[in-house]
Amino acid sequence: MSYRFSHLRTTLLCSLICLLLSNLPAALFVQAAPASQTLTLANPILFVTQVPIVADFTTIGSTFGNHLGQMNAVGRGGDLWIRYPDGALKNLTAAAGYGIATGLQAGPNAIAVRDPAVHWSGTKAIFSMILGAPTKQYDYTVQDAVWQMYEITGLGQNQTPVITKVPNQPAAFNNVSPIYGSDDRIIFTSDRPRDGAAHLYPQRDEYELAPTVSGVWSLDPATGDLRLLNHAPSGDFTPIIDSFGRVIFTQWDHMQRDQQADADDDDSLGDNQCNDAGNRYGTFNYSDETATAAYTLGVRGEVFPEPRGCRQDLLVETNLQGHDFNQFFPWMINQDGTEGEILNHLGRHELHSYIERTFTNDDNLVDYYGQLNRFNPNPILNMFQIKEDGQTPGRYYGVDAQEFGTHAAGAIVSLDAPPTVNADHIQVTYVTTRTTTDDPNHPGLFREPLPLSDGSLLVVHTADSGEEAGNNVTNSSYEFRINLLTQGADGYWTAGAAITSGITKTLSYWSPDDLITYDGVLWELNPVEVRARPAPPLTRAPALGAPEQQMVTQAGVDLATLQNYLVQNNLALAVVRNVTERDDFDFQQPFNLRVPNGVETLNPNQPGVIYDVAALQFFQGDQLRGLTGCCDTEPLTGRRVIAQYLHDPAAVQANADLLADSPTGRMTVAADGSVAAFVPARRALTWQLTDGVGVGIVRERYWLTFQPGEIRTCPACHGPSEKDQAGNLPVTNAPQALLTLLQAWKGQQNGQPTVTPTPVITPVATMTPVTTPVTTPGATPTPGFNQRLFLPVTKR
Structure with a gap:
């Protein structure tokens, strides 16, 4: 017993x-x-x-x-x-x-x-x-x-x-x-x-x-x-x-x-340098997070972030450095x-x-x-x-x-x-x-x-x-x-x-x-x-910022009704005011950014390549990675989180009118550089800034969690600590993307039933192995390798 x-x-x-x-x-x-x-x-x-x-x-x-x-x-x-x-x-x-x-x-x-x-x-x-x-x-x-x-x-x-x-x-x-x-x-x-x-x-x-x-x-x-x-x-x-x-x-x-998956991958070209010891771990992907999810041993594709530095077979003929993070x-x-x-x-x-x-x-x-x-x-x-x-x-x-x-x-x-x-x-x-x-x-x-x-x-x-x-x-x-x-x-x-x-x-x-x-x-x-001391203040979500409140009011949306909808559907609302702003001390990811036919923020001292940014792509952390161990075919208990394109049903439906590409979770950047999106709560999320065809530009390096009902705002992607790459203080513009999103959401609520709350176990998006076509010098990077974005809070 x-x-x-x-x-x-x-x-x-x-x-x-x-x-x-x-x-x-x-x-x-x-x-x-x-x-x-x-x-x-x-x-x-x-x-x-x-x-x-x-x-x-x-x-x-x-x-x-x-x-x-x-x-x-x-x-x-x-x-x-x-x-x-x-x-x-x-x-x-x-x-x-x-x-x-x-x-x-x-x-x-x-x-x-x-x-x-x-x-x-x-x-x-x-x-x-x-x-x-x-x-x-x-x-x-x-x-x-x-x-x-x-x-x-x-x-x-x-x-x-x-x-x-x-x-x-x-x-x-x-x-x-x-x-x-x-x-x-x-x-x-x-x-x-x-x-x-x-x-x-x-x-x-x-x-x-x-x-x-x-x-x-x-x-x-x-x-x-x-x-x-x-x-x-x-x-x-x-x-x-x-x-x-x-x-x-x-x-x-x-x-x-996953370094174990990298070690498991066969290397017919001899450029996978991740497994010099010859170890095997039996990694694979489940099709979704359910208990009855299908799987095929050896199928272990990942879509985010870019390959690790030892995967030269995936990095060859790209402009990617390779990414290791710990x-x-x-x-x-x-x-x-x-x-x-x-x-x-x-x-x-x-x-x-x-x-x-x-x-x-x-x-x-x-x-x-x-x-x-x-x-x-x-x-x-x-x-x-x-x-x-x-x-x-x-x-x-x-x-x-x-x-x-x-x-x-x-x-x-x-x-x-x-x-x-x-x-x-x-x-x-x-x-x-x-x-x-x-x-x-x-x-x-x-x-x-x-x-x-x-x-x-x-x-x-x-x-x-x-x-x-x-x-x-x-x-x-x-x-x-x-x-x-x-x-x-x-x-x-x-x-x-x-x-x-x-x-x-x-x-x-x-x-x-x-x-x-x-x-x-x-x-x-x-x-x-062991001593008595005053209990600190009970910290909670701050009041909505004035620029965002302006857009809520202009959209004719009642804030309490909106937040109740978020709670009932296990959602949060993420808002970025201007994705073209970057921190002035980050010279490791692109910082001269422009929205096509819209705002741009450039470093006057380093003109160089200007990157067009058109969408913010969201990923959710799903427990899909399983393993059998070295020499078995029976899965061990438990699973690892890997990034998947945003597919939470409630979020996808609420975002429908502004999704640049629904299957890959890309939200359109407005002309003023702003982005707004409904995202799942109490699940690790990450994101990246892409160009118009999904090529990654700036890639987030951290997982973030939002709470049900939270409306999370930030001035910029990879937001400036003090000043941006052009020497400006953080922006205070009223985000136009939020107005557009709320108007679309209001129309959904007037014409359609409320979104069904997300199930406890959410189905998972199809996993497509990342390819690495050649990129030309000075051009934007490879589709699928989408550089990190800093959204509401973390940094670099």
Whole structure:
């Protein structure tokens, strides 16, 4: 019997244990600080202990795929702890009746714990916990145990803690990184599929086709109201609510073609350089997202974005550079999921050190490698585990770590990005040194910076400066401990005093194939400060801008009626004022743009090629990519998201009168450069700007999510942070495309029935393999390779 079906029995047993333990004195579970422990903190620190896991691919400490509950991903034997200001420690889960003190971690009371977050009142906390471990060798009954969310009260030194499972959460899925919203909704990440369909589980990432969380979710535990705030094809991680009420999180941005599919493609010409090792993955496409979708093994076409750089067989005789894309950047959304974008409209051009141009035959386009002057002199590759400094609102600390080998540990960085600061004026600060790993003075590696209310800074630290070098399951070369940071004479910060003397445990658990043993110091992870603080403002979608409101009024449309229609049909409305405007620092994609017989925006210092833009092409993220593994013909569970031409029935019908090309989702650009389109909500979307025959010009590099009823506007595609390529400030024109779209929509509503709401499982557009005909130097690029567009919010 699967473990999850015995949940009632487990709950009753745990409740009985908790009842018995609740009569024990709270002091029984408090450990006094050792005499050598003189570190005094202003407030208690909540944290977890974790059995070390050497493997660093989709395990508990990994940069991605760390949400899994299988025994090889997270051992059992960790606990939720609190460290009081005087140094005393209390094992909270043990005091509440959970966990096994020592020895074999087996049965329903074996636990692992992660991700505590403190309520605004400072009197309770929420965290994720997994229950259950095998009782004997080859016991697979708990392999599908999942992380679930729990609340704990009674955090005081002389109180007995009580742990309660959060009601109405997705019961069959991993729910991790929970936090409290300003209105006490719970915001968290989960591997629940976008629409809850079991046959789409798990969502597989865009890199390794490994299971990932599907995005950021919001739950009202009292009513069970569950909302997907952000759909992320490769995953979102560790959300927080900042002092301005924004949800800040790390998103894995990896929108590129499937590297496993590239490896699977036969290469009769010898120019596919994606699979030198000869590996096979068995990738293929389902015909749609339904459970009964047809498929043909080996059929794996993709339509967006352009091929990766190793696919020279597809790039030969084109003007395309090849596209590889992989980063973990800070993102923000409102608490209702609207207005999603990279933090303060930041992007690669502000944060990265190298960006390739998209076309090889336009001398205006250049690779960026740091040669151009910019405000931020300190590049980063990634930013994990973000926390805001309570003393300096808008200052965010995070970790710049590599993807593999260091358990998401690296160097501490910070940046100041309150809502009023433009991306062109944000600078990264290197808090810890960037010295190489072979430096004898290397300070070690850091995770999870935590700014405290007294101005000090805690971190999770290991003295190891290299990659994980452990030689079995739990014998890690890393010893993660929570330390204060101290500033050195060179201005960089290093690990100072530890907040504990080390928490040790002797334990074992079944893998379930093997008996895993551990006797030593546990990892200390996920520190948070226990203190009361005001709840931030509850952020929601802003009021409609004046230019857009003017068009709504001129069309004779009631805004409330329009938004109700959007909600009922699971749609949003995307509006761009002038697609010819580009950011003044992007020289990697075309920037001299013109609408035929309409507006143009040109860089006076770089005249060069002028590109005609006539349509904005939308793509929706559909879970179509399946795989069988190396040597089988039976599909594995789950699917990867790939881009498909916009085909959502409600969106297509509502857009019908303005679609330049219905099968490929291209919306006409108006003479003033504006575009407006109905788009599906709560599904990852992307887009590109094309010429009149569908040839791509400017290509979006990120996935975006819209909310039902959201009317999302932006001044321009790939909008300027401060000024556009001609030195202009962002435009404020009333978008004519919105007027035209609303007039057509109003006519539909007067003459036709309301569009039927989109089904939970939407059929998918036909997938056509991309061809690469030769393009002449200086001409626009190949049809099908349609360069990215920056629409409402993200950047570059």
